[in-house]
Amino acid sequence: MTKNEIADVLTEIGVLLELTGENPFKVRAYQSGARALEGLEEAELGRLIQEGQLGTIKGFGEALVQKITELHTTGKLGYFEKLKASVEPGLVEMAQIPGLGPKKIIVLKSKLGVTSIAALTQACREGKVAALEGFGEKTQEKILAGIRNREAYGRRHMWWDAWEVSEPIVAGLRALPQVRRAEAAGSLRRGMETVGDLDFLVAATDVEPVIAWFVARPGVKEVTARGETKTSVRFESGLQADLRIVPEEQFVFALHHFTGSKDHNVQMRQRALARGLSMSEWGLVPAEGEGTAKAKAEAKQSVTVKDEAELFAKLGLHFIVPELREGLGEIEAAEKGGLPRLVELADLRGAFHNHTTASDGRNTLAEMTAAAEALGWEYLGIADHSKSSFQANGLSEERVTKQIEEIHALNAAKKFKTHVFTGTECDILPDGKLDFDDALLAQLDYVVVSVHNVFTQDEATMTKRIIRAIEHPRTTMLGHLTGRLLLRREGYKVDAAKVIDAAVAHDVVIELNASPWRLDMDWRLWRKAAERGLRCAINPDAHETAGLAHVRAGVNAARKGWLTKEQVVNTQNLAAIKRWLAGRRAKK
Numbered sequence: 001m002t003k004n005e006i007a008d009v010l011t012e013i014g015v016l017l018e019l020t021g022e023n024p025f026k027v028r029a030y031q032s033g034a035r036a037l038e039g040l041e042e043a044e045l046g047r048l049i050q051e052g053q054l055g056t057i058k059g060f061g062e063a064l065v066q067k068i069t070e071l072h073t074t075g076k077l078g079y080f081e082k083l084k085a086s087v088e089p090g091l092v093e094m095a096q097i098p099g100l101g102p103k104k105i106i107v108l109k110s111k112l113g114v115t116s117i118a119a120l121t122q123a124c125r126e127g128k129v130a131a132l133e134g135f136g137e138k139t140q141e142k143i144l145a146g147i148r149n150r151e152a153y154g155r156r157h158m159w160w161d162a163w164e165v166s167e168p169i170v171a172g173l174r175a176l177p178q179v180r181r182a183e184a185a186g187s188l189r190r191g192m193e194t195v196g197d198l199d200f201l202v203a204a205t206d207v208e209p210v211i212a213w214f215v216a217r218p219g220v221k222e223v224t225a226r227g228e229t230k231t232s233v234r235f236e237s238g239l240q241a242d243l244r245i246v247p248e249e250q251f252v253f254a255l256h257h258f259t260g261s262k263d264h265n266v267q268m269r270q271r272a273l274a275r276g277l278s279m280s281e282w283g284l285v286p287a288e289g290e291g292t293a294k295a296k297a298e299a300k301q302s303v304t305v306k307d308e309a310e311l312f313a314k315l316g317l318h319f320i321v322p323e324l325r326e327g328l329g330e331i332e333a334a335e336k337g338g339l340p341r342l343v344e345l346a347d348l349r350g351a352f353h354n355h356t357t358a359s360d361g362r363n364t365l366a367e368m369t370a371a372a373e374a375l376g377w378e379y380l381g382i383a384d385h386s387k388s389s390f391q392a393n394g395l396s397e398e399r400v401t402k403q404i405e406e407i408h409a410l411n412a413a414k415k416f417k418t419h420v421f422t423g424t425e426c427d428i429l430p431d432g433k434l435d436f437d438d439a440l441l442a443q444l445d446y447v448v449v450s451v452h453n454v455f456t457q458d459e460a461t462m463t464k465r466i467i468r469a470i471e472h473p474r475t476t477m478l479g480h481l482t483g484r485l486l487l488r489r490e491g492y493k494v495d496a497a498k499v500i501d502a503a504v505a506h507d508v509v510i511e512l513n514a515s516p517w518r519l520d521m522d523w524r525l526w527r528k529a530a531e532r533g534l535r536c537a538i539n540p541d542a543h544e545t546a547g548l549a550h551v552r553a554g555v556n557a558a559r560k561g562w563l564t565k566e567q568v569v570n571t572q573n574l575a576a577i578k579r580w581l582a583g584r585r586a587k588k
C-alpha cells in the first residue's frame with residue numbers, strides 16, 4: 001500500500017474507534033498518525049520500515065508502527081478487518097451525515113437504540129432526537145435535511161468515479177472475441193460533471209457470452225434486468241449500468257442515440273425530418289409513411305455509415321464532439337462550420353493550484369514535482385493555503401517565505417525537468433481584503449484568491465467581496481468561484497456575470513477547478529464568459545500526487561464550455577508563462 005492509502009486506513013480506524021466509544025487519546029493517535037504519515041516521502045517510508053526505524057518518527061507508537069508495517073508490506077490489516085466487522089455499518093453511514101459526529105451517534109445508539117439511517121429518520125420524525133440532551137429542534141432538523149440530501153444526491157455519481165468504473169469495462173468488452181465495437185455512451189461520454197447511470201453499447205456477433213461476462217464483473221451486486229439484447233446491473237457503490245448489444249450496422253446510430261443528450265437528439269431528429277428522414281437508434285430512413293409495411297421494408301435499407309462523422313454529414317453537419325451535444329446551439333454552429341477546435345488533455349503543460357504537506361496536501365513538494373514531471377508537465381504551481389485557513393493548516397508569512405526558498409532551491413538543483421512556480425491560495429477575507437499583505441504577495445510568482453469561510457453572506461455582499469479581491473493588483477486568478485461540492489454542498493450565492501466582468505476588466509484569470517467534486521466555475525458559464533474575453537486556468541487543486549490527473553475532468557468541463565486551447569492559460573509553454581507572470585508583476 002502507498003502511504004496515502006495507509007493514511008486512509010488509519011483515519012478510518014480513528015472513526016471506527018470513535019464510534020465504539022474508545023478513549024479519545026487512542027482515537028487521536030490514529031488521526032495524528034495519519035497526518036504524520038502524509039508528511040513523509042514515499043521512499044522514506046519504505047526505507048524506515050526496512051531499517052526498522054519507523055518508531056523514531058514523532059507520533060508513531062509501537063501499535064502504529066506494527067500496523068503501518070503490516071499494511072505497507074501485505075496491503076491488509078487483520079485488526080482493521082475485525083474492527084470494521086464489529087461496528088454496525090449503519091453507524092458508519094450515519095457518520096457521513098453533516099453535523100452528526102461520533103459523539104452524537106453514540107448517544108443516539110445508547111439512548112434510542114438507533115443504528116441505521118432508517119431508524120434515525122423515524123426517530124427524528126417522532127421528535128425523539130430533539131428531546132435528547134444536547135440535541136434540540138435545530139439539530140434534529142439539520143439531521144433530517146442531511147438525510148434528505150443524501151437521498152437526493154445518492155442517485156447520481158461524480159463523473160470521475162463513474163469513469164473509473166467504466167474504463168476497465170470498455171477495455172474488457174473490446175477484448176472479448178464476440179465484440180466488434182464497444183463504447184460507454186450517455187452522460188459519461190458527454191463528460192457531464194455527474195452521471196446518473198452508465199450506458200454501454202456493444203456491436204457483437206453473439207449476445208449471450210457478452211452479457212454473461214458483463215454481469216460477472218467484480219463489484220456487480222445485483223442484475224436488475226436481463227433481456228435478449230439488454231441487461232442492467234447495480235454495482236456495490238449504487239451506480240447502475242445498462243448494456244445494450246446491437247448488430248454492427250446499427251452501432252453508429254445507437255451510439256449517437258444513447259450518447260444523447262435528449263435535447264440534442266430531439267433537435268437532430270427534427271433536422272432529419274426536415275430533410276425527409278426519420279432518425280432513431282435503429283437507423284436513418286425515409287420518413288414517408290412511417291410505420292407502414294413499405295417503410296418497414298425500407299427501414300432495412302437505412303443509410304449505412306461507418307462512424308458518427310458520416311452520420312452528421314448525412315444531415316449536412318460537421319462532426320459534433322460528444323461534450324457539445326447538449327442542445328445548446330451546437331447543431332446551428334456545426335451547420336455553418338463554426339465549431340471551435342476544443343482544448344484537449346494533451347494541450348496542458350502544467351497547472352497552478354496545487355497543495356503540499358505544507359498545508360493540507362498529502363504529498364511533499366518534491367513528490368508533487370516528481371508527479372508533475374511524470375505527467376510531462378513543464379511547470380507546476382504550488383498554491384498552499386494562507387494563514388486564515390487554519391482548518392487546512394494555512395501557512396503563516398514566515399512559512400510562505402520558507403517555502404519560496406525551498407522552491408527556489410528545488411528549481412536551482414535541477415533535479416526535476418518540471419519548473420515549480422511559487423504561489424499561494426490566499427483567502428479572501430469576509431470584507432474582500434486578502435489574507436497576506438502586499439509585500440509578501442509581491443514575492444510570489446502568482447496569487448490564487450479563494451473564499452473559504454463565511455459562506456452565508458448574501459449574494460450582493462459575496463459578489464462585492466470577491467470583486468474586491470479581483471481588483472487587488474497582486475491577484476492572478478480566482479479559485480473555485482462558488483465553492484460548491486458536487487452532490488454534497490451547494491455553492492455560496494454569487495453573481496457570476498458581475499464577477500466575470502470584473503475578472504475581464506482586471507485581466508484576472510478564473511480557474512476551472514478540475515477537482516471532480518468541484519468543476520467550478522461551471523461549464524455552462526464558460527462559453528459566454530470566454531466570448532467576453534475571460535481566460536481560464538484548468539487547475540486540479542491537487543492535494544496528493546494522484547490528484548494532478550484530475551485535470552482530465554477539468555478538460556471535459558472546459559470542452560463542454562466550448563473553450564479552445566487559446567482560452568486556457570496552462571496550455572502555454574513555460575517560457576510564455578514566465579513572460580506572462582513577470583509582465584503582470586512588473587506592471588503593478
Ligand code: DGT
Nearest residue numbers: 186187195196197199257258259260261262265266
Ligand atoms: P444520466 O444517466 O441521467 O446521467 O444521463 P444520460 O444522458 O446518460 O441519460 P440516460 O442514461 O437516461 O439515457 C442515455 C441517452 O439515451 C440519453 O442521453 C439520450 C437517450 N435517450 C434516453 N431516453 C430518451 C428519450 O426519451 N428521448 C430521446 N430523444 N433520447 C433518449
Ligand code: CA
Nearest residue numbers: 186187197198
Ligand atoms: Ca446514463
Ligand code: CA
Nearest residue numbers: 197198199242
Ligand atoms: Ca441509462
Ligand code: ZN
Nearest residue numbers: 425450479480
Ligand atoms: Zn480552495
